[in-house]
Amino acid sequence: MTDKQVGQRVAAFTPGGGLAEVALANAEVTVSVPDGIPLETAASAPLVVxxxxxxxxxxxxxxxxxxxxxxxxxxxxxxxxSQLAATLGSGRRIGTVGRAGKIADGLAAGWDDVFARDDDLAEAVHKVAPGGVDVILDPTGTGLLDLDLSLAAPGGRVVLFGNAAGGTPAPLPQAGRLIGGNVGIIGFSMSRLTASNPRAAAEALTNGFELIARGSVRPDITVVESLGSVAPVHDLLAGGLGRGKYVVQVGT
Structure with missing residues (x-):
């Protein structure tokens, strides 16, 4: 059973095949889009906000x-x-990017400091956060985990939530390093959460819409005009040249 009606504006987590004119989604992870939120913004919310x-x-x-x-x-x-961390009252917000040419994009995204991931990264971060970093969010896999742990403050948390670098993730460090540093490593997968706890995923999406409606977060969106224009965008992203979130307009 569902309270949704035909023709209602909704956003959802799809198990796959969401880049299409017609997509199927579980009713448990389908959420009404509040009035005043454009559909292109709503389309970015499930996997971003x-x-x-x-x-x-x-x-x-x-x-x-x-x-x-x-x-x-x-x-x-x-x-x-970056926006949500500020809304939640965080301290300094530090971003890293794959190369120096992306630093301007990182600053435009709202980070206080942005550094390229090069040999000088650890030194640069320690200069702006001499006591270490409390929360480190890493979507690259485990390739940067040694760096993450070297940057973490006592009581810090490293959240691994992707494997953008590809390949097989490396083994986690010995427990002694975590115990001695009072540091935690935490994993997260949106797709697994959607499958195992759809209510939590739907609640997060509802909360995300509330943040958007209040103006607390504003996703940086580029609308791709049609499905036929998707391939060049994929090439852009594969080359590390994309910025913000891309959503595709289908139909009229």
């Missing part, structure tokens, strides 16, 4: 004044995480 909400509030459990660092900070998720 909801993920930001869950990363910061449920997995990292950010507290007032804590510093935040996020890798791949210039993308659509990075922009929303």
């Amino acid at each position: 909801s993920t930001a909400v869950l990363l910061l509030t449920e997995r990292a459990r950010i507290r007032l004044g804590e510093t935040v660092l996020m890798h791949s900070a210039s993308g659509g998720l990075g922009s929303v995480v």
Whole structure:
């Protein structure tokens, strides 16, 4: 049973095949889009705003004044995480990007400091966060985990929520390193949460819409005019040249 009606504006987590004129989704993870929120903004919310909400509030459990660092900070998720962290009362917000040419995009996404992931990264972060970083959000897999742990403050949390670098994730560090540093490593997968706890995913999406409606977060969106225009956007993203979140307009 569902309270949704034919013709109602909704957004949903799809199990796959969402880039289409017609898509199927479980009613449990389908949420009404509030009046006043454009559909292109709503389309970005399931995997961008909801993920930001869950990363910061449920997995990292950010507290007032804590510093935040996020890798791949210039993308659509990075922009929303930066805005949401500020809304939640975070301290300094630090972003990293794959190369120096993306620093301007990271700053435009709202981060206080943005650094390229090069040999000088650790030194640069320590200069702006000499006591270490409380919350580190890493979508790259485990390739940067040693760096993450070296940057973490006592009591810090490293949240691994993707494997953008590809390949097989490396083994986690020995427990002694975590115990000795009072540091936690936490995993997160939106797709697994949607499958195992759809109510939590839907609640995060509802909360995300409330944040958008209040103006607390504003996803950085580029509308792709048609399905036929998607391939060049994929090439752009594969080359690391994208900025923000891309949504595709289908039909009329």
